[in-house]
Amino acid sequence: MAQPTMTDERAGGALQPAAASTNAHVRQRNLSTVLGILHHDGPHSRAELVRRTGLTRSTMTVLTAELMEMGLIRDGPARGGSGRVGRPGVLVEANPEVAAVAVHPESDAITVAVVGLGGGVLRRVRYDTPAPASARETVRVVRSIVDGMSADLERDHRIVGVGVAVPGLVRSRTGRVLLAPHLGWRDESIAEALSKSLGRYVIAANDASVGARGESVFGAGRGVRNIVFANGTSAGIGGGVIIGGEVLNGTEGFAGELGHTVVDRNGARCHCGRRGCLEAEVSLQRLLPHLARTHIDEDELDIALGLSRDPALLAEVSRQAELLSEALTDFVNLFSPDMVVLSGYLGNLLSVSRERLTDAVRVHPVGGETRSVRLERSKLRSSLMLVGAAELVFADRVLPVTG
Numbered sequence: 273m274a275q276p277t278m279t280d281e282r283a284g285g286a287l288q289p290a291a292a293s294t295n296a297h298v299r300q301r302n303l304s305t306v307l308g309i310l311h312h313d314g315p316h317s318r319a320e321l322v323r324r325t326g327l328t329r330s331t332m333t334v335l336t337a338e339l340m341e342m343g344l345i346r347d348g349p350a351r352g353g354s355g356r357v358g359r360p361g362v363l364v365e366a367n368p369e370v371a372a373v374a375v376h377p378e379s380d381a382i383t384v385a386v387v388g389l390g391g392g393v394l395r396r397v398r399y400d401t402p403a404p405a406s407a408r409e410t411v412r413v414v415r416s417i418v419d420g421m422s423a424d425l426e427r428d429h430r431i432v433g434v435g436v437a438v439p440g441l442v443r444s445r446t447g448r449v450l451l452a453p454h455l456g457w458r459d460e461s462i463a464e465a466l467s468k469s470l471g472r473y474v475i476a477a478n479d480a481s482v483g484a485r486g487e488s489v490f491g492a493g494r495g496v497r498n499i500v501f502a503n504g505t506s507a508g509i510g511g512g513v514i515i516g517g518e519v520l521n522g523t524e525g526f527a528g529e530l531g532h533t534v535v536d537r538n539g540a541r542c543h544c545g546r547r548g549c550l551e552a553e554v555s556l557q558r559l560l561p562h563l564a565r566t567h568i569d570e571d572e573l574d575i576a577l578g579l580s581r582d583p584a585l586l587a588e589v590s591r592q593a594e595l596l597s598e599a600l601t602d603f604v605n606l607f608s609p610d611m612v613v614l615s616g617y618l619g620n621l622l623s624v625s626r627e628r629l630t631d632a633v634r635v636h637p638v639g640g641e642t643r644s645v646r647l648e649r650s651k652l653r654s655s656l657m658l659v660g661a662a663e664l665v666f667a668d669r670v671l672p673v674t675g
Contacts (some may be wrong), residue, residue: 300673303335307344307366307673310365310366310390316363317363339673343430344670345365347362348364350362368390369428371429372434372662373386373433373470374387374434374435374657374662379404379506380506382399382417383396384397384418385397391486391490391663397417404455407449410462414469414470432473433474434475435475435482436463437479437658437660439478439510441478442476448464475665475668480502482663485512485664489663492648496611498514498607500512500603500611500613502530502614502615503614504617505617508531508551532544533603536553540552553595556617562580570620577620577623593629594628597632598632600629600647604645611647612647619653622647622649
């Protein structure tokens, strides 16, 4: 067991090793705090950073100079001084040239993107697949896309790692996929395989937990410490829970399987073996026949649902919204969040059934008359999984500044 740090309270003051260690820890913490503010909240002036952190101006000058020397931040645009006397304020910002590669395999496509510090998606390539790609094929496709980007990556960016958002159960410590039923993956070491192929650090996690992380720092949940996030895709429904600002991982990172909440015990058989799971009953696939479509994206679906007067379609939407409202009531009672964020297909349902779903989180929960729970739609939309996957890398490799 490591021995506690000792200080000498006799004349002469603290022992030098302990003081040095303490100073280094405080410095690293302050560097990480400043970088985190610029990464998550955008450009700030040094005066604003002083106000937010409580540090002195001289300390802030030293910290920002050090972060610039590391290449993690840079001078941003001058802030316009409309109505102000004196020179316009100069901002500093997270350096988007420091970037992560984000990978999101789905049942019908593999998307690879470059995401810079600050959360901006700088480049995106979607590779459509006629059927779910195997883990080996996914590694091959990702390697091919990254190789195609290599000239630009080497010239314009400093890639610090690769983040992967997988629609399945992923061991958080190893990035090993235990089961991704909609991809047909079982016991696949996707993080290790990609790391060997790309020669880079790779971290993988469940896509819904990744989405919760992305939405909490860059989207609708920004600044909210307790969030339930639920995402509907062609692969089903996944969820993520953030309590006290931290993602709830559970054993091996398997927490948050909200799609397997039972909402109708006499309902359809789910791939997990039970009947009436949320993802078996609340599904875009049940709407597509009414729309005479085999595929539709989120924006197109918003329009289609807003314009349709087909009684059969509207009845199915109403049925699914009612079941989703029951699940939301359970989620609020279980986790007592400040906010529930719905993404993907569930965001579409929110757009046409807001009153019913809002009532579910406001009225039906235990103590509902005294509780205030906000229900919001994801703001990051199609960028969500990419920004969230990149955040895995930044949170692990960049934000804990150690330089």
